[in-house]
Amino acid sequence: MAYTVKKLAKISGISVRTLHWYDEIGLLKPAYSGNNGYRYYEEKQMLILQQILFFKELGFTLNDIQKLLSQNDFDNLKALSAHRKVLEEDLVRINSLISTIDKTILHLEGKQTMSDKELYYGFESARQKEYEQYLVKYHGTPAEERLLECKKRTAIWDKEVWDEVKNKGDTIHKDLADAIQKGLSPHSDDVQTIIHRHYQLQNRFFNLTREVYIGLSELYVQHPDFKKFFDVYHPKMIEFLGEAMRYYANKTLS
Amino acid sequence: MAYTVKKLAKISGISVRTLHWYDEIGLLKPAYSGNNGYRYYEEKQMLILQQILFFKELGFTLNDIQKLLSQNDFDNLKALSAHRKVLEEDLVRINSLISTIDKTILHLEGKQTMSDKELYYGFESARQKEYEQYLVKYHGTPAEERLLECKKRTAIWDKEVWDEVKNKGDTIHKDLADAIQKGLSPHSDDVQTIIHRHYQLQNRFFNLTREVYIGLSELYVQHPDFKKFFDVYHPKMIEFLGEAMRYYANKTLS
DNA sequence: CTTGACCCTTACGTAACGTAATATTTTATC
DNA sequence: GATAAAATATTACGTTACGTAAGGGTCAAG
Structure with a gap:
């Protein structure tokens, strides 16, 4: 059973252009080409594509994926561990960015005039109110009130x-x-x-x-x-x- | 006091090409240009550049930064909050990726042969051993031994x-x-x-x-x-x- | 036989510069 | 003042992983 680009694209949820591209860079070649120039893929290619998409989801570059596909499980294991480390570093970096943003927000808030502040927190509390109304609307039971109470008590708001x-x-x-x-x-x-x-x-x-x-x-x-x-x-x-x-x-x- | 590209680049720690680029896209124009075509920057431009680099560190695109610079603090506050949310979503996404990688590693390890496993964990334990030797080397006190003991006890290793x-x-x-x-x-x-x-x-x-x-x-x-x-x-x-x-x-x- | 759906290749655009290549100007030294 | 070194300029290609046309063949259905 041979699949044309469109069919494979639909099945795998990617675009035709992407398949063209993978062909061009040699990441996923079709099983064969007709003399009309059409690309035809078979089961084997589908399995490879699945792997490609999996690694892509994990954030590997196409270049790395190309290497991964030609390696054995053992080397993949090492690559995964290495990639994991990069992701963990990303976590650290992003956490630090968020922290910096929080500081900046605090600083800017200090510079705001009172009316600006009210306007800003007006948005905030409006959103919060919306959420509470949503809670009451869908689960307006006494138990839910306890949750709201708990929230207030902890004062983390x-x-x-x-x-x-x-x-x-x-x-x-x-x-x-x-x-x-x-x-x-x-x-x-x-x-x-x-x-x-x-x-x-x-x-x-x-x-x-x-x-x-x-x-x-x-x-x-x-x-x-x-x-x-x-x-x-x-x-x-x-x-x-x-x-x-x-x-x-x-x-x-x- | 006017700065040429090289001087400003050195002070701010970015490349000359970057300054050229910022000029080209209109993000940071020099204070004036000599009739030799040279770019000359002054204090005002340095302050703007500082802001640009700050927002860039936070992960804003140059396009967004351009907008940020022409906005007031209040709008910046909103932009920062929005950006913060994006970063938090990144955290969720990356956490999920790490989790997927862990599962995959477990799966692959299941497929390994015993000798492969020993080889792999050999690396692991070698690294761990190195760390412990480092600990002993630099703080080889009884107290440090307690730390190692504590580590063993918790068995999270x-x-x-x-x-x-x-x-x-x-x-x-x-x-x-x-x-x-x-x-x-x-x-x-x-x-x-x-x-x-x-x-x-x-x-x-x-x-x-x-x-x-x-x-x-x-x-x-x-x-x-x-x-x-x-x-x-x-x-x-x-x-x-x-x-x-x-x-x-x-x-x-x- | 037409029509529309599908296929092809070619090629430009994206973000934010890095890295030449080439030409001109300034600065330092002799 | 001549020469070399340093700095500057512009132009332009390369990078990632495709999206989005443009222009032109191919295939299946009616």
Whole structure:
């Protein structure tokens, strides 16, 4: 069974131009060409195309995909790991960009006049109101009210406080990542100073006794979600942070 | 004081070609041109360039930057917020890509022969060993040994278990995000089924009594780091998850 | 046999410059 | 003042992965 460009394009969800292009760069050649010049593809090509599209989704360049296709599983494994690392670096970079944007927004807001601010937050709260009305509309049960209440109670909707905490936390994590990079010990004075800032920040939300802070450190180290979160900053982050917190708790907290 | 292209390039850390380009597209015109055709820049242009480079770092396109520069702070605020959202979507996308890669790696590893596996993990453990030797070399104190011990104890270095947990957790979070999108209640059976998976997964790491699980839900909702982590999946994620967990704990756990 | 759907190749446009190639002008040195 | 080195200019091609025509054959149905 031979497929023409249009048919294969429809099946695979890509454009005819793309198939032309893949042919041109030698990524996916048709099974054969008729003497009318038409391209004809068969099952084998479809399977290759599937692989191509899979790797493309993962963000590989066509050039890399070309190499991947001619490699064995073992080499692909290495390529995937390498690509994974790049993506993780992207995460770090983007997180840092977001953090910078937040700071800039705060700064600009400081420069706004009051009427501008009201206008801006007017948009914000309008959107929020919309969401709440949506909640009430679709699940206007008492239970849903509890959710709204919970939201209010936690006060994380206080934008300014939230932004401040997020920025400070982010800075602390980055400082710690720097410290790891420099090869500092988690018990060194420099690191412990950073941890002190960490403790104080957290202390605004919990009543952090020595035991609770140690417990929090354990949680950091053991909890998969935290591991993933802190990986963004540095692969050794949780262990380092956990140990530094434990040391801080035992030495500094009564 | 007038700067030639080379001087301005050196000061600002960009290339001469870039300045030519910015002139060509009208993003940054020189203050004036001599009758020899040379471009001359002054302080005002330097300030504009600073702004351009700042926005470029944040990932804006030159086209967008051109608009940004002719707008007031208020409109910039809106643009920054919009850009922030794009970046957050990038975070979600990249996270999902990493998750897919992890699954693929697991799959490929299943296909490897034993000797291949040993070879691959040989690399891994060699790198890990290197790191540990580095630790001992630079901070070979008993305290550092504790860190290594702590690392072993948590057993998160068991790659297969870790990958599995991470994938499952990720799937659960995504399923929850879908549920929010569909407008489901956190108390609905569908959501509670997901939460059950969540509970079981967490239960492999902690001894989750009713109280502890409720405590964990509080932690999710109140802790800024968690907020940031869960934002990746959906802006309403923590509140939704927190309420669903609380409901699950009260109803299902003894 | 016509008509419309499909096929082909050629080629320009995209973003933001890097990298020549070639020509002119300024600056430094002798 | 002559010469060389450094800096400047313009022009233009290369990069990624196609989208979007333009202009012109081919195929299947009625």
